[in-house]
Amino acid sequence: MELGAGTPLEHFRADVRAFVAAHAPGHQVRSGVRSPENAEEYKDLQRWTADLYAAGYLGADWPGEWGGSPGHDPLRGVVVAEEIARARAPMPPSGSSLAANALIGFGTEDQKARHLPPIRSGGHLWCQLFSEPDAGSDLASLRTRAVHDGDGGGWTVNGQKLWTTNGQWARYGYLLARTDPEAPKHKGITAFILDMALPGVTVHPLRELTGTSDFNEVFLDDVRLPADALIGAPGQGWTIANASLAQERNGVGASVVRLQLAVQDLIRDASAVRIDGRPALEHDDVRQQIARLSAEVDACALLARDSTLGHLSGRGTPTDAPMAKLFFSELNLRIAEYALTLLGPAGVLAEGDPDAVAHGRWQDAYLYARAYTIAGGSSEIMRNIIAERGLGLPR
Amino acid sequence: MTGHDLSDTAELEGDLRDGLRRLLGDHCSAATLAAWCDQGRRTAPELWRELALMGIPGLPVGEEHGGSAGSWALAAAAQEELGRRLAPAPTVSGFAVQAALAAAGTHTDALAALAAGTARAAVAAGRTDDGWIPAPDLVATEHASGWTLDGTVPVVAEAADATLLLAAAGDRLFLVDAAGVRLEPVDALDPTRPLSRAVLTAVDADPVGDPGQAPRLLAAAQRAALVALAADAVGVAAEATDLAVGYARTRRQFGRLIGSFQAVSHRCADMAVAVVSARALVAAAAEALDGPPDADTDIAVALAASDALDTAVAVAAGCIQVHGGIGFTWELPAHRYLRRAKAAQSLIAQPDRLRERAARALLDTAPPTSVAAGSRR
Numbered sequence: 001m002e003l004g005a006g007t008p009l010e011h012f013r014a015d016v017r018a019f020v021a022a023h024a025p026g027h028q029v030r031s032g033v034r035s036p037e038n039a040e041e042y043k044d045l046q047r048w049t050a051d052l053y054a055a056g057y058l059g060a061d062w063p064g065e066w067g068g069s070p071g072h073d074p075l076r077g078v079v080v081a082e083e084i085a086r087a088r089a090p091m092p093p094s095g096s097s098l099a100a101n102a103l104i105g106f107g108t109e110d111q112k113a114r115h116l117p118p119i120r121s122g123g124h125l126w127c128q129l130f131s132e133p134d135a136g137s138d139l140a141s142l143r144t145r146a147v148h149d150g151d152g153g154g155w156t157v158n159g160q161k162l163w164t165t166n167g168q169w170a171r172y173g174y175l176l177a178r179t180d181p182e183a184p185k186h187k188g189i190t191a192f193i194l195d196m197a198l199p200g201v202t203v204h205p206l207r208e209l210t211g212t213s214d215f216n217e218v219f220l221d222d223v224r225l226p227a228d229a230l231i232g233a234p235g236q237g238w239t240i241a242n243a244s245l246a247q248e249r250n251g252v253g254a255s256v257v258r259l260q261l262a263v264q265d266l267i268r269d270a271s272a273v274r275i276d277g278r279p280a281l282e283h284d285d286v287r288q289q290i291a292r293l294s295a296e297v298d299a300c301a302l303l304a305r306d307s308t309l310g311h312l313s314g315r316g317t318p319t320d321a322p323m324a325k326l327f328f329s330e331l332n333l334r335i336a337e338y339a340l341t342l343l344g345p346a347g348v349l350a351e352g353d354p355d356a357v358a359h360g361r362w363q364d365a366y367l368y369a370r371a372y373t374i375a376g377g378s379s380e381i382m383r384n385i386i387a388e389r390g391l392g393l394p395r
Numbered sequence: 396m397t398g399h400d401l402s403d404t405a406e407l408e409g410d411l412r413d414g415l416r417r418l419l420g421d422h423c424s425a426a427t428l429a430a431w432c433d434q435g436r437r438t439a440p441e442l443w444r445e446l447a448l449m450g451i452p453g454l455p456v457g458e459e460h461g462g463s464a465g466s467w468a469l470a471a472a473a474q475e476e477l478g479r480r481l482a483p484a485p486t487v488s489g490f491a492v493q494a495a496l497a498a499a500g501t502h503t504d505a506l507a508a509l510a511a512g513t514a515r516a517a518v519a520a521g522r523t524d525d526g527w528i529p530a531p532d533l534v535a536t537e538h539a540s541g542w543t544l545d546g547t548v549p550v551v552a553e554a555a556d557a558t559l560l561l562a563a564a565g566d567r568l569f570l571v572d573a574a575g576v577r578l579e580p581v582d583a584l585d586p587t588r589p590l591s592r593a594v595l596t597a598v599d600a601d602p603v604g605d606p607g608q609a610p611r612l613l614a615a616a617q618r619a620a621l622v623a624l625a626a627d628a629v630g631v632a633a634e635a636t637d638l639a640v641g642y643a644r645t646r647r648q649f650g651r652l653i654g655s656f657q658a659v660s661h662r663c664a665d666m667a668v669a670v671v672s673a674r675a676l677v678a679a680a681a682e683a684l685d686g687p688p689d690a691d692t693d694i695a696v697a698l699a700a701s702d703a704l705d706t707a708v709a710v711a712a713g714c715i716q717v718h719g720g721i722g723f724t725w726e727l728p729a730h731r732y733l734r735r736a737k738a739a740q741s742l743i744a745q746p747d748r749l750r751e752r753a754a755r756a757l758l759d760t761a762p763p764t765s766v767a768a769g770s771r772r
């Protein structure tokens with residue numbers, strides 16, 4: 001079920017696999033999109049990001065002058081992400097690649113020159129400053145204000161961002177703010193580069209239900225942005241952001257590899273756990289359930305593959321990515337849920353306990369699984385898109 | 396509940412719930428509870444004192460044994476309120492041990508102390524998908540002067556400030572003074588129901604009942620524990636529903652209250668229906684406990700527990716989903732409800748195994764299938 005089986009991509013995949021094995025940081029990553037848990041992990045992530053760019057495994061789709069390889073096969077990017085996931089290695093920060101693509105698509109030469117090299121070197125990590133307390137599913141209603149300071153001047157920004165993954169580590173933020181409150185809501189939004197070190201930027205890490213801190217709230221009080229912080233033109237922010245959101249939803253492909261790993265883990269734990277004195281894996285209902293989940297993972301891989309291929313060929317439909325994301329998020333949740341059922345009495349033990357099965361990682365995965373059904377467009381919003389744009393049902 | 400008619404019972408229950416809500420509103424507010432959990436505390440002695448003053452620990456026991464009501468129905472109602480506020484009070488285990496002692500008809504002093512709340516008891520048993528069995532690593536030795544226990548019980552719930560343990564070892568049950576047992580904290584998914592590892596080294600143990608009685612007594616304890624845990628789950632689900640509905644009524648997106656989107660309102664409606672039906676099943680099971688145990692008692696308990704335990708998980712998860720990003724934070728109590736619900740599912744017996752047990756009992760009592768239906772291959 002792998003992309004490009006039987007093609008030159010297969011050789012490429014083997015190379016990537018060897019590279020990941022040799023270079024990925026040693027720390028085990030948790031399920032989901034997580035932040036470094038300490039300065040050491042952050043340093044490892046920076047070094048790892050730099051290695052991937054240097055080897056041409058990341059950023060190959062960038063323009064040649066910024067280190068990309070012209071004629072690059074975009075499927076290679078998918079293979080790289082899949083192999084990183086397969087090795088359970090940390091994913092390079094998605095905020096950085098979202099920002100890089102926004103700058104490549106809409107930034108000035110000067111902005112690219114300033115920001116792309118430090119992204120390549122892992123020196124600058126970026127976060128995505130989109131969501132706000134009152135603008136989540138309804139992102140276009142965001143209220144953070146950026147006011148132009150007048151002729152040739154910069155901008156003054158006021159507002160609050162929320163749920164900012166990696167905000168506590170980020171050197172720069174990819175910011176959406178309202179510049180024209182009179183315009184229709186999608187039209188008055190502008191994208192900016194926010195230097196997180198500027199006066200008036202305050203970052204508070206938030207604790208998540210897992211107990212870890214991956215996202216943050218970011219307060220912006222009279223933050224003075226220079227004129228060249230603007231990405232694209234004033235009012236173009238929604239278009240720029242939508243390209244990023246599409247990129248984000250298309251990232252599901254690599255995550256499917258994590259579901260494949262999860263099914264392998266299920267099989268491992270189901271042979272260790274005993275029910276009625278026999279390994280769980282010998283029970284028909286357990287075998288049936290694992291087989292069913294495994295089939296669904298295959299289906300999810302195919303959906304994600306078709307969505308990616310459709311996106312790359314321009315022949316996709318607007319519901320490909322939402323379908324893949326919805327299917328993925330709900331399946332991911334059910335796998336973790338089933339794992340806890342399978343653990344039986346050991347399900348009450350959490351990470352710190354030596355008797356916890358698989359170091360309590362299933363409990364963490366179970367709790368974290370909620371993130372996927374909410375973040376990057378909730379399951380309800382995905383269903384709305386499928387119903388309205390795919391099935392033509394009235395809004 | 397002899398001597399009371401239906402309206403008396405309803406009134407008693409109403410008063411009990413009101414009183415408990417007031418008490419828990421003070422002692423288990425979201426902020427108090429969050430601080431309690433996040434400081435890694437494992438006992439709440441002030442709360443326990445207040446509960447004891449109200450007679451909560453002794454609800455299932457009749458006044459003749461030092462209890463306050465002699466009603467499992469009231470005990471279940473109280474436990475629902477405790478679940479609603481995620482109260483860190485070891486009542487589920489306490490009720491279980493009281494049920495075992497009452498069934499044995501011995502140890503009346505211990506029973507009275509448990510009912511009065513001056514003693515707190517936990518169950519040290521082996522844990523399987525189907526429920527409690529004798530603890531596999533616990534060895535009972537008989538000496539001239541009596542019995543001693545040695546070994547480790549990996550997970551004992553609600554034992555952090557227990558004064559007594561009901562230990563299942565070999566073919567007997569024992570009461571053990573918890574002061575002589577090393578109780579080590581275990582890292583639990585649900586901090587509001589702390590778990591311990593119990594290490595026993597030559598601990599004096601007082602046999603409860605004869606060897607032949609042990610299965611029956613342990614079954615009585617487990618039935619009581621399951622009903623209490625199920626009632627607790629109903630409370631968890633009821634509060635999670637209220638939280639979700641409250642948020643759906645105030646949160647706006649796209650210029651509308653999110654509760655006006657049917658994806659949200661139908662989810663809330665399903666949650667409410669699940670709570671009401673689980674509560675009805677739990678009430679029926681509690682009533683069954685108030686009568687003499689028979690096959691129907693087991694069915695009622697298994698059905699109520701499997702339904703309520705699963706409902707609480709589904710509803711707590713729904714509560715998080717309705718809250719969006721805020722639901723994913725530590726700050727919002729929704730995850731505490733999910734943790735309490737999820738841990739309860741695997742605490743005593745797995746819901747699917749309980750359902751299987753009920754199915755077996757139901758099918759065993761069903762009339763034989765007609766021959767004419769033929770066989771399916």
Ligand SMILES: Cc1cc2nc3c(=O)[nH]c(=O)nc-3n(C[C@H](O)[C@H](O)[C@H](O)COP(=O)(O)OP(=O)(O)OC[C@H]3O[C@@H](n4cnc5c(N)ncnc54)[C@H](O)[C@@H]3O)c2cc1C
Nearest residue numbers: 130131136137163165371375376378380656716717719720
């Ligand atoms: C782990 C995590 C990481 C995140 N990282 C980032 C980040 O780095 N940067 C960033 O900008 N954002 C980030 N987000 C924010 C995320 O994109 C939002 O949480 C998401 O868009 C939902 O918005 P909300 O939280 O305001 O919920 P709301 O939009 O308030 O939704 C509440 C509930 O209402 C439902 N609902 C809303 N509208 C409708 C509708 N029209 N029809 C039916 N149901 C509806 C939702 O599905 C949900 O169940 C992150 C979120 C999470 C959980």
